Amino acid sequence: MIPRYARKEMVDIWSQESKFRIWFEIEAYATEKLAELGVVPLEAAKNVWEKGSKAVFDVAKIDAIEAEVKHDVIAFLTHLAEFIGDDSRFVHQGLTSSDVLDTCLAVQLNRAADLLIKDVDRVLAALKKRALEHKYTVRIGRSHGIHAEPTTFGLTLARFYAEFTRAKERLIVAQKEIATCAISGAVGTFAQINPLVEEHVAEKLGLQPEPISTQVIPRDRHAAFFCALAVVASSIENLAIEIRHMQRTEVLEAEEFFSKGQKGSSAMPHKRNPVLTENLTGLARLVRSAAVPALENVALWHERDISHSSVERGIGPDATITLDFALNRLAGVVENLLVYPENMKANLDLLGGLHNSQNVLLALTQKGVMREDAYRIVQRNAMEVWNLRGGRPADALISRLKKDPDVNSRLSDEELEGLFDDSRHLKNVDVSFKRVFGE
Numbered sequence: 226m227i228p229r230y231a232r233k234e235m236v237d238i239w240s241q242e243s244k245f246r247i248w249f250e251i252e253a254y255a256t257e258k259l260a261e262l263g264v265v266p267l268e269a270a271k272n273v274w275e276k277g278s279k280a281v282f283d284v285a286k287i288d289a290i291e292a293e294v295k296h297d298v299i300a301f302l303t304h305l306a307e308f309i310g311d312d313s314r315f316v317h318q319g320l321t322s323s324d325v326l327d328t329c330l331a332v333q334l335n336r337a338a339d340l341l342i343k344d345v346d347r348v349l350a351a352l353k354k355r356a357l358e359h360k361y362t363v364r365i366g367r368s369h370g371i372h373a374e375p376t377t378f379g380l381t382l383a384r385f386y387a388e389f390t391r392a393k394e395r396l397i398v399a400q401k402e403i404a405t406c407a408i409s410g411a412v413g414t415f416a417q418i419n420p421l422v423e424e425h426v427a428e429k430l431g432l433q434p435e436p437i438s439t440q441v442i443p444r445d446r447h448a449a450f451f452c453a454l455a456v457v458a459s460s461i462e463n464l465a466i467e468i469r470h471m472q473r474t475e476v477l478e479a480e481e482f483f484s485k486g487q488k489g490s491s492a493m494p495h496k497r498n499p500v501l502t503e504n505l506t507g508l509a510r511l512v513r514s515a516a517v518p519a520l521e522n523v524a525l526w527h528e529r530d531i532s533h534s535s536v537e538r539g540i541g542p543d544a545t546i547t548l549d550f551a552l553n554r555l556a557g558v559v560e561n562l563l564v565y566p567e568n569m570k571a572n573l574d575l576l577g578g579l580h581n582s583q584n585v586l587l588a589l590t591q592k593g594v595m596r597e598d599a600y601r602i603v604q605r606n607a608m609e610v611w612n613l614r615g616g617r618p619a620d621a622l623i624s625r626l627k628k629d630p631d632v633n634s635r636l637s638d639e640e641l642e643g644l645f646d647d648s649r650h651l652k653n654v655d656v657s658f659k660r661v662f663g664e
Contacts, residue, residue, distance in 0.1 A: 319418030338400035577621025
């Protein structure tokens, strides 16, 4: 992933230096257990740990060796032998390359998941703070992009909080599924290595032994992991699009923070564009693009092939690095979001009270009017208000209803006015907040 959309802590997980260090640890832990089992000398295992731990792996040199031998693990082992000496002959006893590669990938994805879960926690904290801040900040709710009924901005944010709570749960499940270790040798039969070695390496690296690994860890695990990332990315886009809509000039209920010295357009000095949330929409597409290749990696030939390998070298770092960046950018957007309650109120009143049409419909049915007739009565008045030109007074609908004989014969002016109290729509805000936040 390009540095523009990358954070160091996640990038470091996928660095060549980090990868080779994990490879060494896998080999060293395996040798350690083999020594305990009497397969290799104890002193040799200690020597592997001591000298390998101090080694500074030369990535360029390993690459040069690989250019000749055409095998990445052999290239690494050749370089490792330069540090360890004669005892290097006891390294990689009974292992196959996939044992190292797949277990390393599991470690990297496990560590990446730790960061991603932490990132979601930051998003959740920001959403909760702003939701509580705007618990009763009334705004118009929209369906199909059209004014519907009032809600609150706090409820909007609480809805996204609930969604990202589910995102965190998905990441936790995906992390558990991906954190498996395979040290089972060629075609996964343990023919040349004791299963206790796998259990030891798994414990040391914070993994679980793969029940049956063939020669590779089954790729349905990886598919589930990347699909979980894709769903989280879609949640990012979901919130980003809501903010982008709110920042539209005709709406302007909220907008991204615009810092001193920031410029929105090279041509138009007045512009304040939702560039961060637009960027998040694009980054979400990148993360989701990893899902289909991961799904296609599930079907491998027999006990193994390497059709998955080139795919994972790309999507492993790219998807996790991009999602890590996106989650932190989203958290910053929410933390610094500029909110305009006065514009929310102005938009709420834009259609002259039409958002209370359902209140009147239901009140008429309670007065004995058949529902279809009540709907026709209210819609007739609502459409007259809808078609007004030159602006609509905030009380446009109630004024018309008071003059409609089909309405005023059943509802008094006082009853009608009570139906246009926007607080009627907010009586259950506390219930929703208690469900989401427990408070």
